[in-house]
Amino acid sequence: MRRRGLLALVVVSLVIVAAALVALVVDSRRVTGSPQATGQAYLDAWAAENLAEMRKLVASPPPDFLDQHRRLSTDLQILSIRLTPGAVVRRSEQSADMPFDGARQIGELGQWRFSSVLHLAVRDGGWKVVWTPDTLHPGLAANERLRMTEIPVPGTDLLTRQGKPLPHDSGAERYFQDLTGKVDDLYVDPPTGWAIEAVSSTGKSRRLVVFRQAAVRTFRTTLDWWTQAAAARAMDGIADPAAIVAVRPSTGEVLAVADRLPGQGAFYKPYPPGAAFERLGQEAEEFGFGGKLKSGLGGVCGTVRRAGVGDAPGADAIGRNSVRATPLCMALAAAAVQNGTWRPPRLMSEDAVGRLETDGRPKPRKLPPQVLAPLRSMMTAVVTDGTAAPSGLPEGVSGTTGTAPAASGQDHAWFVGYRGDLAFAVLVEHGGAGAAAPIAARFLDAL
Template sequence: MRRRRLVGLLVALGAVGGAGAFAFVASSGVHGSAMATADAYLAAWQRSDVTSMEGLVADPPADFADRHLAFSEQFKVNALTLRPGGLRVTGEETAELPFSGTRELTGMGPWAFTGTLRLAVRNGAWKVLWGPETLHPALRDGGVLSLEETEVSGVELVTRSGAALPRDSAAEPYLDRLKERLDETNTGWTIKATAWGAAPRPLVVFQPPPARQVHVTLSRPVQAAAARALDGVPEQAAIVAVKASTGEILAVADRLDAAGAFERLFPPGSTFKVVTAAGLLKAGMTASSPISCPPSHAGIVNSGDQTATTLAGAFAVSCNTTFVQQALDRLGAARLEQAARDWGFDGRNLATGVGGRCGRLQPGADRSVLALNSIGQGTVEASPLCMAALAAAVDSGTWRTPRLVTAKAARSLDETPPAEVTLDQRIVQDLRSMMRQVVSEGTAKDAGLAADVAGKTGTAEVPGGRPHAWFVGYQGDLAFCVFVRNGGSGAKVAVPIAARFLGAL
């Protein structure tokens, strides 16, 4: 077969001193040295002088030149740099020279590799013991290298300020989903190695620069604080933070399964008392309305010794029987269900840009179900995203769809407009004072939260498992939800996580 010269390949061979080489004297009957042969081989390789390379090889295969030509053509090699290491003597007539190299691939970039030249004395001269692994170590023992075209995202997602997103931020499932939805791709390349009897594995991936940047609403410092606040939490957990005045999602650190912070619904426990309290306030009560906190009511039993004389006080200590009694006596199922709808619990899909669901409450007039629903059990379910939106609504006075992109982009990607609903400001004012009291003298007291934090704890019972731990709240214009699946007490588990999160901002 006619041999063709390879495309011009460049090499940078460092000068190697004679100390690394070893030679036999003329009386040994061996011509030259191992180092001299290795140098000559690498120099010929860099010149694409396959004829000279072949002359330095002991028993070269018949297709020696064609293999080199095919390799360069397959991987679009246009330049080569080789760097010899130190010669190792392995026997009286054997040696090895480690070397490193970089192939420049047209349209892709550099491909670094390492290898070893094996040398031995054959017929009185030092020769290279060539094998396919000399071209690349992955070709040893029948291994195969392949170059595959791949599709990669054509966009680069950056934070609201244009900064790079933090690594290991636990927001990756949502960012990957957004890239898929934007449906902009470029062509990339992957070099894969397949060992005999094994599955292919990627060696190197070449990704072209993205066509454009897309700003998401995430804040780099808020996202980083959320992700680090979950470090060390053994259970599945999530933090969602929202800019209350706009609905922009500032952080989503999700260590649940299947993007659970946006999609999965869980019983919210006592955090739902925000909604029940809103219903009671709409029905004519105020934060200072006198109430009782009986040890039990309608089959619901309080845990521990709880006392409260006002609605705000019962909310602060999370007295279950107060809310059960008031829901049964003052609200009824229809009014509680209306309050739930007013505050986002209508099963709606959320136009975040990557989808999501809010909360829901199954309609029904059964008193035992109403009792459970009033304290966030029974048929009540919510996503952590929905509960962050609830806290944001108290903070700003307007219920807004949380979103990860601009409102225009969210409308396009989710095919539904983000919602904004102005709430009754008298109710909102009372809820704010009640949530501040939770932190100042209630279930979130002495947990390391700043004085300007307002919130509500929740411990949601789960059949056959530990309770879910919740804490929702806000500080300034930042509203948040902390959720720990099967974590236990909201006050003991979720609140300290929130304190770490807010303390890092």
């Protein structure tokens, strides 16, 4: 009997111990809260700048948890933060991720949007945020801090005369890039922008996180959006390097520069003008040859050296041998024929050009009537009955064709002309005879 009682006591004890173990296991599986609730509470506390509450929701927060958040807010001048949670993704029974979108309102940058993820896990019977510097901002390493810095930037947004950006693939982009720096020189205050950098603890490693350019000033050039677009589209599909320059004869304003020549050739690379230069030769200086063009962006007109021996005088007279001209120069020559006065080109207002070209600009020059009359007659005849007649040029156009030998390959092709208060030059490198006038026709038809 005594043995039975002892056995019963042992059995009862084992049952009690087993029950206790089962209860302990069941309690261990009871997790308070949910990843959704913890993640939402953390984001709410973050948006309210309740750092103490945020710290309570973090598993094993670093000793400087509060300092890291305060330093970020101070360094970036954060005025407020808005956080929007996404749907929780369960990774396992005890881990989950909550993606979220954020928007920091920063003093100098304005609104800075970012996207990140809260990593959550079960710790000590409840859901907690597993915090790293990456939680503070995506991509931030443990040894980095974010800081804002002011950096110099191009501060002028150049526009066409209508206040619009350049047309797509216009061929004037390189000119606008160069002109931006010159226009910036007109202003006393240097343009700046704001950037946020990630800087290592040693200060030796820096990487750009985000950049926001400050509000820029706008500056209208003389380029006409419609004329520029027509010039650019007229050259679409042309395999050879080419350029169209258009100017306003009455003012010298550059209305279009669609340049697909190497090295901004429309302004800076003189070519033999061929027959497009013929009865201009004797009045070359009156058309700007031999000097620099002070347009606000520079440019050269061309050269006419005195002929040497043999057939050099004849070659010069038809735009070969020592004669060289840029498309800009030839457009100005056509403008002078149309208007009766050669005017220096400009890409901006007279006042702005005057401030940039401090050593002065050449004065307009009237052409002698005895030179103008035969030139106008010849240029009209070329279009109506001459070499340009088959090109489909619209009514009212006067102009002249030309070809000039290249160092290798086919001749360069020119067409130079005017219609109303518009003068232009078309050059096609190695285009061969007759290549330029049809491009001029497409250009004019699109206006």
